[in-house]
Amino acid sequence: MLEELEKDYGFTYPTLYKQLYKDGMLDWGEFGEGWLDRVYPSIKTAPPLLLYANDLEIMPLTTVDEEMDGGLLFADPIHRFVPFAFSGAGDWFAFYFNLQEGDNVPIVQVFHDANEACILAKNLQDFIFLQMLEAVTDLDPKHPSLIVHGDMKENCSNFLRTHAPYLTPKQAKIISAVYETGSLTSTTLHEIVEAEMSFEWLDSSFPYQGRE
Numbered sequence: 001m002l003e004e005l006e007k008d009y010g011f012t013y014p015t016l017y018k019q020l021y022k023d024g025m026l027d028w029g030e031f032g033e034g035w036l037d038r039v040y041p042s043i044k045t046a047p048p049l050l051l052y053a054n055d056l057e058i059m060p061l062t063t064v065d066e067e068m069d070g071g072l073l074f075a076d077p078i079h080r081f082v083p084f085a086f087s088g089a090g091d092w093f094a095f096y097f098n099l100q101e102g103d104n105v106p107i108v109q110v111f112h113d114a115n116e117a118c119i120l121a122k123n124l125q126d127f128i129f130l131q132m133l134e135a136v137t138d139l140d141p142k143h144p145s146l147i148v149h150g151d152m153k154e155n156c157s158n159f160l161r162t163h164a165p166y167l168t169p170k171q172a173k174i175i176s177a178v179y180e181t182g183s184l185t186s187t188t189l190h191e192i193v194e195a196e197m198s199f200e201w202l203d204s205s206f207p208y209q210g211r212e
Helices: 002-009 016-024 061-070 124-134 151-167 169-181 186-196
Strands: 081-086 090-097 107-111 116-121
Touching: 002 016, 002 061, 016 124, 016 151, 081 107, 081 151, 090 116, 107 124, 116 124, 124 151, 124 169, 124 186, 151 169, 169 186
Parallel strands: none
Antiparallel strands: 081 090, 090 107, 107 116
16 A cells, blocks of 8 residues: 555655555554554554654545545645644645655644744654654643543553654653653643754744645
8 A cells, every 4th residue: 555655646655664564554443433442452552653643634545535536725736744743633744755855854843724834853753853852742631632541651661662662762761761751741842852862853833835
């Protein structure tokens, strides 16, 4: 399926994404009503890619094909987006091939209801690192996220165990220390991002829609 998408739309996935696909990490099970009770118990002990990320769902490859075929409303075709996840509001998390440098393809959030795309990380590895940190940042008891469902400490341990192979040793060590405490402030998160993820385009944004 990956090769078909690459051929049909003229791009090459980063090596890390291909490895995640090969390892079965892109499969969250069948979405739909009752997912939390029907599917989640069978995958929580070996969390697939970014299962505990905040407000993010990995796109099945069939959905990637549909989204690529349909395109973003009013998007200028000069922008080469390849989506791999949705936010709850329907925004894309996507590879942005316009700024590709070798195997580093920046990750952007493309807002479906605004003419804006924001660059979140220089590559998929850094994006995974960021999302794993954000999963325990400023936790709100009034709006509990999936990572606190059941045994949070066990969830964090499983999350890191299945994702460590796709991180640098330093990134895994940082996350391990954060998960030991069980929480992170947005201030500390910002400091970590500045120290570990800085690159020229980080947090910059741009309009992606055409003029017409």
